[in-house]
Amino acid sequence: xxxxxxxxxxxxxxxxxxxxxxxxxxxxxxxxxxxxxxxxxxxxxxxxxxxxxxxxxxxxxxxxxxxxxxxxxxxxxxxxxxxxxxxxxxxxxxxxxxxxxxxxxxxxxxxxxxxxxxxxxxxxxxxxxxxxxxxxxxxxxxxxxxxxxxxxxxxxxxxxxxxxxxxxxxxxxxxxxxxxxxxxxxxxxxxxxxxxxxxxxxxxxxxxxxxxxxxxxxxxxxxxxxxxxxxxxxxxxxxxxxxxxxxxxxxxxxxxxxxxxxxxxxxxxxxxxxxxxxxxxxxxxxxxxxxxxxxxxxxxxxxxxxxxxxxxxxxxxxxxxxxxxxxxxxxxxxxxxxxxxxxxxxxxxxxxxxxxxxxxxxxxxxxxxxxxxxxxxxxxxxxxxxxxxxxxxxxxxxxxxxxxxxxxxxxxxxxxxxxxxxxxxxxxxxxxxxxxxxxxxxxxxxxxxxxxxxxxxxxxxxxxxxxxxxxxxxxxxxxxxxxxxxxxxxxxxxxxxxxxxxxxxxxxxxxxxxxxxxxxxxxxxxxxxxxxxxxxxxxxxxxxxxxxxxxxxxxxxxxxxxxxxxxxxxxxxxxxxxxxxxxxxxxxxxxxxxxxxxxxxxxxxxxxxxxxxxxxxxxxxxxxxxxxxxxxxxxxxxxxxxxxxxxxxxxxxxxxxxxxxxxxxxxxxxxxxxxxxxxxxxxxxxxxxxxxxxxxxxxxxxxxxxxxxxxxxxxxxxxxxxxxxxxxxxxxxxxxxxxxxxxxxxxxxxxxxxxxxxxxxxxxxxxxxxxxxxxxxxxxxxxxx
Amino acid sequence: xxxxxxxxxxxxxxxxxxxxxxxxxxxxxxxxxxxxxxxxxxxxxxxxxxxxxxxxxxxxxxxxxxxxxxxxxxxxxxxxxxxxxxxxxxxxxxxxxxxxxxxxxxxxxxxxxxxxxxxxxxxxxxxxxxxxxxxxxxxxxxxxxxxxxxxxxxxxxxxxxxxxxxxxxxxxxxxxxxxxxxxxxxxxxxxxxxxxxxxxxxxxxx
Numbered sequence: 002x003x004x005x006x007x008x009x010x011x012x013x014x015x016x017x018x019x020x021x022x023x024x025x026x027x028x029x030x031x032x033x034x035x036x037x038x039x040x041x042x043x044x045x046x047x048x049x050x051x052x053x054x055x056x057x058x059x060x061x062x063x064x065x066x067x068x069x070x071x072x073x074x075x076x077x078x079x080x081x082x083x084x085x086x087x088x089x090x091x092x093x094x095x096x097x098x099x100x101x102x103x104x105x106x107x108x109x110x111x112x113x114x115x116x117x118x119x120x121x122x123x124x125x126x127x128x129x130x131x132x133x134x135x136x137x138x139x140x141x142x143x144x145x146x147x148x149x150x151x152x153x154x155x156x157x158x159x160x161x162x163x164x165x166x167x168x169x170x171x172x173x174x175x176x177x178x179x180x181x182x183x184x185x186x187x188x189x190x191x192x193x194x195x196x197x198x199x200x201x202x203x204x205x206x207x208x209x210x211x212x213x214x215x216x217x218x219x220x221x222x223x224x225x226x227x228x229x230x231x232x233x234x235x236x237x238x239x240x241x242x243x244x245x246x247x248x249x250x251x252x253x254x255x256x257x258x259x260x261x262x263x264x265x266x267x268x269x270x271x272x273x274x275x276x277x278x279x280x281x282x283x284x285x286x287x288x289x290x291x292x293x294x295x296x297x298x299x300x301x302x303x304x305x306x307x308x309x310x311x312x313x314x315x316x317x318x319x320x321x322x323x324x325x326x327x328x329x330x331x332x333x334x335x336x337x338x339x340x341x342x343x344x345x346x347x348x349x350x351x352x353x354x355x356x357x358x359x360x361x362x363x364x365x366x367x368x369x370x371x372x373x374x375x376x377x378x379x380x381x382x383x384x385x386x387x388x389x390x391x392x393x394x395x396x397x398x399x400x401x402x403x404x405x406x407x408x409x410x411x412x413x414x415x416x417x418x419x420x421x422x423x424x425x426x427x428x429x430x431x432x433x434x435x436x437x438x439x440x441x442x443x444x445x446x447x448x449x450x451x452x453x454x455x456x457x458x459x460x461x462x463x464x465x466x467x468x469x470x471x472x473x474x475x476x477x478x479x480x481x482x483x484x485x486x487x488x489x490x491x492x493x494x495x496x497x498x499x500x501x502x503x504x505x506x507x508x509x510x511x512x513x514x515x516x517x518x519x520x521x522x523x524x525x526x527x528x529x530x531x532x533x534x535x536x537x538x539x540x541x542x543x544x545x546x547x548x549x550x551x552x553x554x555x556x557x558x559x560x561x562x563x564x565x566x567x568x569x570x571x572x573x574x575x576x577x578x579x580x581x582x583x584x585x586x587x588x589x590x591x592x593x594x595x596x597x598x599x600x601x602x603x604x605x606x607x608x609x610x611x612x613x614x615x616x617x618x619x620x621x622x623x624x625x626x627x628x629x630x631x632x633x634x635x636x637x638x639x640x641x642x643x644x645x646x647x648x649x650x651x652x653x654x655x656x657x658x659x660x661x662x663x664x665x666x667x668x669x670x671x672x673x674x675x676x677x678x679x680x681x682x683x684x685x686x687x688x689x690x691x692x693x694x695x696x697x698x699x700x701x702x703x704x705x706x707x708x709x710x711x712x713x714x715x716x717x718x719x720x721x722x723x724x725x726x727x728x729x730x731x732x733x734x735x736x737x738x739x740x741x742x743x744x745x746x747x748x749x750x751x752x753x754x755x756x757x758x759x760x761x762x763x764x765x766x767x768x769x770x771x772x773x774x775x776x777x778x779x780x781x782x783x784x785x786x
Numbered sequence: 787x788x789x790x791x792x793x794x795x796x797x798x799x800x801x802x803x804x805x806x807x808x809x810x811x812x813x814x815x816x817x818x819x820x821x822x823x824x825x826x827x828x829x830x831x832x833x834x835x836x837x838x839x840x841x842x843x844x845x846x847x848x849x850x851x852x853x854x855x856x857x858x859x860x861x862x863x864x865x866x867x868x869x870x871x872x873x874x875x876x877x878x879x880x881x882x883x884x885x886x887x888x889x890x891x892x893x894x895x896x897x898x899x900x901x902x903x904x905x906x907x908x909x910x911x912x913x914x915x916x917x918x919x920x921x922x923x924x925x926x927x928x929x930x931x932x933x934x935x936x937x938x939x940x941x942x943x944x945x946x947x948x949x950x951x952x953x954x955x956x957x958x959x960x961x962x963x964x965x966x967x968x969x970x971x972x973x974x975x976x977x978x979x980x981x982x983x984x985x986x987x988x989x990x991x992x
Contacts (some may be wrong), residue, residue: 009911052914059803059913061815081948088917095808118944128926129806153940154968160925190931235933238888245888248881288884380949431955713839 005038008052015060028062039070047074048085055089068093068100075107083111083119085444087126096132107130112142120146121157128161140172147179152188159183159194163201173202173209186217189236189243192223196249203256213706214257217264221724224250228278230704239283251292258300272297276309287317287325291332298336308343311336315347323359330354330365337372348373352382355389361727363389367397372405379412388431389490398433402426406438416449417495420456428463431470439475441467444587446480455495457484462499464509469518475526478513482530483584486537504537511547521556528559528646531565536581545570678705787927790817791861791920793909797820801857801909802916806927807875817862820985823853825858848879852885854894856906861886887930892934901937917946 006014011031018024024171035050051070058064073091074086094101111123124146127139143165146158164175176198183195203210223704227242236243258264280286290313297310317329333351337344344351349374354366367389374382383405385668390401405426413419424441427434446456460477467472481488485506491498513519513527528551535544548570551563569577674681680702793802800818809817828851851860863882897904909916922937924930931937941990959960 008914012911056913058811059800061800061811063811077961079951080944081951082947084944085914088914088921092804097808116947118947125925154931157925160928160930163928164926167985189933190936193932194928235935244934246931247884248885282881284884285888288880293878324879443895743890 003051005034005046005050008056012056013054024060025062025107028057028060032057032062036066039066044077047077048079048082051085051089055085055092058092060671064093068098070099072103072107075104075111079431080116080119087122089127091126092501095130096135101130101132102134102658105138108135109139109142112146113141117154119678124154124157124161128157128164128720130165131161131168136168136171137172140165140175144175144179147176147183152186152191155186156188156190156194159191159198163194163198166198166201166205170205173206174465177204177209177212180213184216184223189246193243193246193249196220196246196253200249200253202254203253210257214261214264217254217257217267218675220250220254220257221268224254224271224275239285239653240280241285241289244285244289247289248292251275251296253287254721255292255296255299255566258296260301262301268300269303270297271307272302273306273309276306276313276463281316284322289322291317291325291328291746298332307336307340311340311343311347315350318347318350318354323357324361326354326357327359327362327365330362330369334369334372337369341373344369345373345375345378347376348382349717352385355385360394363393364397367393367401367404371408374408374412376412376414379408379414380418383409383564385424387422390426395433398430399435401433403438406441410441416452417455419445420449420452420459424459424463427470427473427476428467431467431473433471434470436472439472442476445481446476447483447584448586450586451483452495453480454487454498456480456492456495458496458499460508461501461506462486464513465499468513468516471520471523474513474519474523478510478523478527478530479753481510482533485530485534502542504543507534507538507540507547509541510534514547514551521558523555525558525562528562528566532569533581535570536578673699678703680704788924788929789864789927791858791924792818792821792858792860792862793916794818794822794858794860795856795906796858798826799886801906802913802920804917804920806924821849821860821862822858825860829951848882850883850890852887852890857909859890859894860892865961884965888931889923889929892932892937893920896923896934896937896941899934900941910951915945 015024015027018211031053035054038046038050046071051074053065054064054067054070059147067089071086071089074082077083077086090101094104099468108123108127112127114120114123124143127143131139143158143161146154147162149155153306153332156189162176162179166176180195180199180202183198186192199213199216203213211435224247227247230242233242236246238244241247254268258268272293276290276297279293281290294310294313297306301311311333314329314333317325320326320329330351333344333347348370351366351369354362355370357363357366367386370382370386378569386401386405386649390398391399397616398506409419409422413422423445441609446453449456457480460473460480463473463482464477475490485503487493488501488506491500493499510527510531514524514531519527526549531547533546535541538544548563548566552567554560554563569580668683670684672680672682676779682700682702683698684698726761730738787806789805789807791802791804791806792800794800798819803814803818804816844900849860850863850864851858853859865888889952894904897908897916900919901908919941922931922940
């Protein structure tokens, strides 16, 4: 049989192929030749054949029939054979094939070979594809080589040990003694791989971590030498001495110093040195600086060092490379809470990043900007943020608008400024504003009493321009409904009052009702607004007409409202002025019952629930009706209380029916709700120290495995009781106590008293919302409706 | 961890393929194709790393690549430093790109030294040698050595060992190179041998 052709020949031949089919044919021919050569057990040409096989494998052709041949090559005495054999094993074999176990013995012998390059080959192969069984068998040999003084072998043994530990974590202890003087090596290759090994061990075992803490001084020394030593051509990269070793050491220091005072203190100096001495013109320098910053942030560093780190990040923000800018913004975001003042110093740079071209950078910059807003910089920041809102992508607008509202609420320097800011947001990004902002804004406006005229005027003018942005339209129509009289009478002090007649106002509102741009919610708002104007304007007939027309609207919500308003005109006209009176100031505190406040949809007490999580659950303008009609007994017409906060408790008595007798002690506990793992029970007792106080305890239990989050327990309860705040997460139990005073209860004995429980909670991905459970309490009778 | 190192040319033909994690053969070829597809679309001026393709695990993987004349060198890196902790990719990003860029540079420069002005053909015809060089730089997906001189020295020594073993396969090559290296003096074309007066000394018969 002629000698098999050389690899070079084969490659040359294959390259002449003009089509895929031709190539395949050539390869198949050669494969056949190789197979027969293998069958002849020819030692001389085996390595040549395997080399060809590997080439064909790279091109994508099957080469599995060469696996055993690789093993034979490994077993050969010649270095050439071993070299290609091990390469073949690494490329063709893997631990899924049983064949690979046959290598174990060969590798074991080769690990003890007299030639270091053979030992190196064996280590390399074991470290690349050694299975757990192989690692278990050969770990001892690797450990021996870890202690050798031959740096070529030592560095390979270190990486091989990392592989062994990853495959068989239990063997980690075995390598412990060998690590003793790994760091005293001079050779950078060994140092580098040793640090990798130590890092791997520390990450896997807290015991190892505490054991290796004593290496901190040594690591610091090595790092110091790297920085302080002069130019060393061997390790120099862009003027920095072995940056990769520096980075590895910094990482290990980070792991060792985390949460440990002594270690952190030992590294303070060197970190400061690295931070100040490193060249930043090249990327390598930046990589080192960034690792230093991360280390400083993770360990217990002194404040001066932290400021240094943040300044480095601030400098990164000015770098041309957008990856560096992005990385800096992300890190700043993580530290802004803890090192607020230091980050504030870079505020202007961060704000400039809002104008960056890259979308991810803009988003980070926006988040960071919101975190940096405070009472001192609110005006300037808001200007930038509003400008950003104007020009940013639609994806951002909702978040940006919400953020602006929050910031404005917290830090508004004046009411006028606040209203102006809101106006600006509504007019520029009005359609992106979240639904739950509308009631928030309404409440805000209501509470800024002196700004009512100004607000309604501005909103009216905005409506004239554009009625497409629903949140704006909703807020505007609500305001016009409330303060239309101020609008028409031209009372505005803040700016030039406009001249507008009642008819014009009604035109606008009616326009909203018929416009195709208005959503049903918006229509509801404007109908109610028109109705409210009946007590503020004189053109009653027109309003009556509108209301009666909508009595036959297809939209059920509108129809219901119109019918009820009609009824108000016809049968209860005497109540109309009281009903439609100006809204009182809305409080956001937990302790007031609804007799004093109108609970806006779902966003009641900020102490009870997290407003962000709760979705809008009912119509804004009529939510007052929702909550109150249950308190109004069996009347159809919703009674809006007209109390002002200072009114005495008896006002509550008009609306509310309270417990009759205080013989609560006989009432047994009752389960009000038991579904989806949530159990709500009521227990009734008299408070022990003071028998004049009755306590109804509501006990919510989570009987499932998972936590229930966003639990909201809302109750419309009489003013006489105080309603404490309630946690939003139920792990197992929540207790809410309602307290009643005897005196107030005795005043109204025989009527009913209701507690409405809209309960909302989320469990994992399953949302559950229970609504309108109304509990009637009257005398001794406790009914669930 | 480096999951794979790929070198292919401008047309996507593989020149060196090394995976440090097990992938079935057809998967390997698909990864090569997909990587080439992703990388060849990129402008040379854009930053030289991008999200991995869907095959290699999606966004947890990053491809860091460099374009040298007709060849693409691609390192496929994953976000975890160790297999335990999934460290933040953002944090590692800066480091990875720097390290991989540098290692690629070392690798290429080493190739240059070993092959003397390396070009694509060298990689084509000496695939095994390229593997051996790579083995001295990256082992098991981790960076082993970054000192170029060290790497070159070790590779040379091993090559010398191989040569010294020689054997049948190397003999013809050695003969050829021996002849090539022979220092033959100029052979004069015209040999003018004049009359030769040869004096033979008389030898005593023994």
